[in-house]
Amino acid sequence: EKVKDDQYFNEIIEDFRLSVKNKDIEFNAVLELEEVDLTIDKFLFTTALFNIMENAVKYGREKKEINLKTERNKNTYKILIQDNGIGIPEKEQQKIFEKFYRVTTGDVHEVKGLGLGLFYANQVIKAHLGSIELESKPNVGTTFIITIPII
Ligand code: ATP
Ligand code: MG
Secondary structure (H helix, E strand, C coil): CEEEHHHHHHHHHHHHHHHCCCCCEEEEEECCCCCCEEECCHHHHHHHHHHHHHHHHHCCCCCEEEEEEEEECCCEEEEEEEECCCCCCHHHCCHHHCCCCCCCCCCCCCCCCCCCHHHHHHHHHHHCCCEEEEEEECCCEEEEEEEEECC
16 A cells, blocks of 8 residues: 555654653654655554564663664665664674574573564565665664665
């Protein structure tokens, strides 16, 4: 289905704010309000984005900060989800998209999960002809960059 980007992301922001309401998290959103039509499966795509945003909460440190940013380019649309959490070591960075993969080195602690969230997100984004990349540094944070074509 087609959704207007500003309307869609304003809903995402509202839902995410509600879901973290009782947590001490600084959440910032910077949207390029362009009224772009995005062709997405709303349910699947939203679930994929939430998996990534929930990870930003789960793998945060004290004083959590999460930034959501959108960028409109000529033929592509970028969504950036940035956190200041525990980060992901370089050698793990491609493995985290594998089914059931979880990082167990370092201080990975009592955080529970199946290791399916990013596998799912990657599959859904690929189904939208998009891609997902990340930049991450242990103890600094992680940014996931999702690119989808504007079609
Ligand atoms: P779930 O299936 O409940 O999502 P999960 O969170 O463990 O479980 P994924 O979301 O697929 O699984 O993430 C895989 C692994 O990647 C995590 O276990 C964690 O080690 C690492 N990871 C994911 N996102 C982040 C992040 N924002 N910061 C640090 N590590 C992360
Ligand atoms: Mg997860």
